[in-house]
Amino acid sequence: xxxxxxxxxxxxxxxxxxxxxxxxxxxxxxxxxxxxxxxxxxxxxxxxxxxxxxxxxxxxxxxxxxxxxxxxxxxxxxxxxxxxxxxxxxxxxxxxxxxxxxxxxxx
Numbered sequence: 001x002x003x004x005x006x007x008x009x010x011x012x013x014x015x016x017x018x019x020x021x022x023x024x025x026x027x028x029x030x031x032x033x034x035x036x037x038x039x040x041x042x043x044x045x046x047x048x049x050x051x052x053x054x055x056x057x058x059x060x061x062x063x064x065x066x067x068x069x070x071x072x073x074x075x076x077x078x079x080x081x082x083x084x085x086x087x088x089x090x091x092x093x094x095x096x097x098x099x100x101x102x103x104x105x106x107x
Contacts (some may be wrong), residue, residue: 051101059094066091 052060058080065071065079073091077084 044095047102048098051098051105054101055094055097059097060091062087062091063094063098 052063055063058089062076065076066073069081073084073087076082077087080087082090
């Protein structure tokens, strides 16, 4: 049952991301036509997506559930079958990796 719920949550996060991306794309194109800074922000978002893709699948899902779905560590722990402390530690390590990777990209 936990794996089933985790898969449902993962699918919902993926669907929400696609919907959000569809809404933001025309706006991003319009902003880039008028403001160079907006294009830089779009590049930053692209780099963040590329950084997420470098995480292993489990850590990527954890970050997506925490940041995009707004789940707590306890909720993610229930879905994944891991202790909340383990989830929190994995999340912190994933964020450290993302931060380091992004810093290297923007040097």
